[in-house]
Amino acid sequence: MLKYEAEERELLDGLIGAIGMLPDGHAEIDGLEVAIGPRGRVDALVDAQIGGQAVQLLVETKREAFPRDVRETVWQLRNHLAHMPANREILPFFIARAISPGARDILREERVGFYDLGGSLYIPARHAFVYVDRPVPKKNAKSFGSLFHGQKARVVQAIFDRRSEWLSVKELAESTEVSPATVSATLTELERREWVDVEGAGPSKLRRLRSAKALIDAWSSYVADQKPPKLARYYVPGSNALELAQQLDRACRDADAGYAVTAEAAAQLYAPYLSSISQVKCRIEPGRRQEEALERLNARAVSEGWNLGLIETRARGDVTVAESIQDVRLASPLQVYLDLLQGSGRSREMAAHLRSERLDA
């Protein structure tokens, strides 16, 4: 509790400072925890001078802001506003350590001012319009990306793959082998971003993906900020990618090793694009079985001229197969898409093609 108050204070000081940096700008705190109307309360009132005009800011504070948080707060602020004397300009105002892009859009539409620790500042006052857009602060970027990590990423993948279905926590927990606690947390985060529709409540609660496009976009930009995973390069005697992938299939079956082909080779099977490709990227369940599969393939580790690339797998469940085409087990289209985005050369084009063929539907 004390820690939160300190954070709140830090945010307010940041806002005061940011307004002070504006030409003819000045601001001071008029009150904290101010009662408004019969039972309303705002976190702070701030008196601001901007370009010679006085504006009072009705401030609500949050740690992080996703669309749903913002909507709730905007509604509260509007309520408060109705109980305020109308003798001067009063602006509803929202501050948080980090405000997600979607949340910013809502605030701008609603003409509610906002500020975050990244330095973004939006003040839609009558006589002085201020808008400074800064990216989400690095430190907090990971809190926005946590959905695309580890176990939660598996859950999000599953939700995407079954985007036409209404899903329960229990069902997802069973099919992904992730604990119900983590599945629930994942879905709650998706709700905050307003990417899922919700039906029912309590034990009969169901969700369904609504904004597949927003989800892909967010995951893509997350991937863009990540360093590409390590790729172990091998050469396997043989010819084209399809045949190589089929050899891989036999070797992994014989070695009883789980594998999933991804990137260019997989995209080519999902939605043919290039006339021919020569390299196969895949994930193979790590351990002894992986070694055995590589031995059966006569794969030789090389630094140049590779045709088999092994993407490092860390978290359990990284190797998941969505379907088999021509006896080749493929990672899910979304996974393939994300892996293509990590690649270079024409992989971006392939990614775009795959997306329009398989993901945007």
Add this chain to the structure above:
DNA sequence: GCGTACATGTTCCAGTAGCG
């Protein structure tokens, strides 16, 4: 209709793995 038992979703907490 009402209350109770059950199933499921959510939150809390502590152990732990990964990171710098």
Add this chain to the structure above:
DNA sequence: CGCTACTGGAACATGTACGC
């Protein structure tokens, strides 16, 4: 080596179904 953030077990909350 210290720290942070993730994870999942367990306690807690919330609907639902069934019996009366």
